[in-house]
Amino acid sequence: MSQRAQNEDEAAIISAQLRELDRDAYLASLVLPQHARLPIQTLHTFAAELAAIRHRVSEPMPGEIRLQFWRDALEGERHGDVESNPLANALFSAIEKYKLSTVPLLRMVAARRFDLYQDPMPDQNQFEGYAGEVASIIFQYAAQICVGEQDAPEQFNDAAGHLGVAQTYVRALYSFEYDRRRAQVFLPVNVFTAFGLKDNDIFAGKPEEEILQALQSCAEHARDHLDKANKAIKALPSAAKPAFGVWPFIDSDLTRMQHALDKGEWLAVKMSDWRKILRLMRWGLRK
Template identity: 35%
Template sequence: MGGTSQFIMDTVRRADHDRHLSVLYAPQDKRDALFALYAFNAEIATVRDRIREALPGEVRLQWWRDTLGAPAGETETGQPIADALKPAISQYSLPLSAFDNYLEARIFDLYNDPMPSRTDLEGYCGETASALIQLAAMVLDPAEAPRFAELAGRAGCAQAMVGLLLLLPIHRARGQCYVPADILTAVGSSPQEFLSGDGGQGALNAIDAMIALAHEHLAAFESTAATLPASLRPAFLPLALTGALLGKMSGNQRALMTGGIKLSLARRHWLLWRRAMHGW
């Protein structure tokens, strides 16, 4: 394995252990492209962690947009993730529009604006987590992937919403609120109240509503997941943990707000293995 490939793989293992494991269930000849895709996701998802103001973050996202959109065959950028991703985009004919939409959605991460509505939240999840699943599916089996775009949409929404719930302590400390304003209003709360102190009963009710919304998308996915071909399973494998995490979240809203919801490494491995071997 070359030095760059090892760097990309190590980046994913450190930043996104579940997706790292999922790649190991993919065919050997697909792994470099999947690791590049997931390293890109890890890099962009942590831009907020490396900036103090939003503008440098927007500049960084624009750099990625320009770099990925540059003609193939130009000199390497010196950024190993970009230099690994561009050949994968070319080899598998991955649509640049998906990356543009992904980067556009990630601008939201750089600010503390409240999420306006459930529709906006689902759009955010769709352009990020769902798009990542669909792009991975295109790498794995480009002939079958288009038939399962809607399934990828549901899977990504469920997975992303659970991820946002797990990140509640970090987001609240920053003053970020990913719980949609219309959901907060419906439970008698507001973004300001949700972020202040312990959030009160309104925060607990809002978390319950988010858990229910994630359950809704997971159930919609599972209702037709049996049709998913084995060739595409690795793209969907990180979703294998979502049901178990939702089970631990239900009735444990306070633990969610303090980062107390986790799955053991052994259970994560087992859940991924079970879905990789037997599907849904």
């Protein structure tokens, strides 16, 4: 097989993986400039692969082993399993071509250990630090790739930081029911304790009124970060803005969740793909 054919196969595999693991990131990647599409899809796929580990294991050890695979790979131990992994190959190509530091990616791997256990997320500061490590760095690197700059300007960091926190809040809100049934709390526990709730109350889903109030508070924090991200994105050079194409999807999901919470529900239905594509197109025109 020629190198070109191999690269095309690799790109198709990455695209398919991303479409399966993170539909929003996949849809947003369709409007990326051609030169940036594969490396940014690769970064999002890497992040989504780490996020999916907790859903694939029933106990921590298998998850730890999978995280160790990526830790070893990023630290330079590229044994046979790494060399034969299309995602790993694409990731290292992006790292080399765009001179991306592996340190933040190693921090992402380390942060995902939290997912494997039942320790609660203590407070907003811890939550935002976690969000920065598992989500914000991808947006920052994506913006660097779009504009071809090795070092991220402060304005990239601002947009990426707030968008990553907003996205992590929204995903945790949508997975709240799933997580609480697994005795896990990804949202900041101090928000729940402010309404007189303890861990056992969260896991039991009662009292509902106080839980709804806590979830509404989390949604308000998400909205604040999303608004700040939007303001920061508007100030970016036009070449960098496609890196933040999931903003309208997060906005839509958060709006739907807030409407559900206002009605006394904490389960919400996300927007269909075709509606998301229309929103992405309108968002792109406004930017």
